[in-house]
Amino acid sequence: MKPFRHTLAGSLIAALLVFFISIPPAAALSVSEERKMAQEFMEMVGQQMALIxxxxxLDLVSLIGRRIVDQLPPQPFDYTFHIVDSDQFNAFAGPGANIFVNRGLITGLDNSDELAGIIGHECAHAACRHISQMLDRSKLVSIGTLAGVLAGVLVGVAGGGDAAQAVVLGSVASGQTSMLAYSRENEEEADQKGVKYIRDASFSPRGLLTGLEKIRASDWYGTDAIPAYLKTHPGSKDRILYLEAWLQDHANEAVTNNGIDPFRFNLVKYRLAGLYGQVDTTEAMLSKMLKKDPDDAAIHYGLALVLVRKSLLDQALSHLGQALTLRLFDPFVLVEMGRVYLLKGEPEKALAVLEGLDTVADVRSSLLFYRGSARLDLGMLDKAKSDLLRLVDADPDLFPRVYYNLADISGQEHEVGLSHYYLGFYYHTIKEERNALFHFEKSLGAMDDPDRIERAKALISELKKKNKAPSSRGSSTSLSVLQSGLVKP
Incomplete structure (x- = not known):
């Protein structure tokens, strides 16, 4: 994960200053004003690569979130769900009903009911417009204090640690720590409504209780390092007592099955640990767990992902094979096996395990990328192009390398303009804007597709305006490489 840059606090403060100065002091925060703040907020989060x-x-988190949102009354915002690449035990609702769950929270929970409990509570905060109330209340303090507090929270979300704490403590030196937290009344209302939303979505409200208990238990450092969730969601002891009483009063309404396969939750949990957790720590943890439960396919799967990061590909394949014997024909395991075979330079084996998965919607995007890549390596250009173009249509930002592969195919087919066009998208996606500008400009003189030409012109204009970049000179990818088709990242 890339940490937030040291300039983030300053840039966010500047943006918030402009925004809040424009709001009349006596006015409440309107839906349109919160929507504007949400857009700026999300742009800053996205620019810093804090999201997974x-x-x-994401499909699992969004599935749970959508089921809960379906229980809400009509809302002024479209709810979106995001995973933050941070090992902190935290979740929060941002402006405009953007719900964030940290990776560390998911990997610290035991089942989908607990995850639904936390997400449902955050959805209740958004539905009650507690964020708007908190932001409106915060106008009673100085704009500088408000901006500093929000900047600190945002840095903390990205795993900023000490930097975040320094920003926050500096901002609240005057004693106005309430700007970091919902009021206890807000928490009570979110719990009261949240447990109903959770229950109506067929999740067990007990998940919120056990989830909160795990969050409290995560405070092993003492009061100087209280988990971020407890800083922004006060009164957790009283909340636990309230939830225990509520569950007793509604014991006859218990949910026995939420319809989500427990294996799927565990697969996501160990996937996030395996792909994004600290390598040595995660390997040691999963290896220890596997000794206690050698027949847990999800742990084998997570450990395989860690081993891939250590380039121990044969060991990774061994664990994926064991997972597959325990979960026959599981599509998630098969897709990862195909990825490892590609990394080993064995596209034939990759293609063999990936064929036949088209009907499994949950793995479609990954399947199209890895199968298309395998077909490209095997010289099956038409089929590779079909897979990769389908992926671009369905999920254009998921795999930046898809554009490199399409540029490779175009180069082999002597479509030089199209190669530049796709390379422009590749560099644009990975935020190397000067290279993106170079390739988009080069594509204009060598393409005859009017739609692509217009798209390239629009992106050139956007890039120049955004970066105030001069006309590009030179690039990391030469024309001779494009013509030969040897385009590699």
């Missing part, structure tokens, strides 16, 4: 764009994990 993993289709398998």
């Amino acid at each position: 764009h993993d289709p398998m994990a």
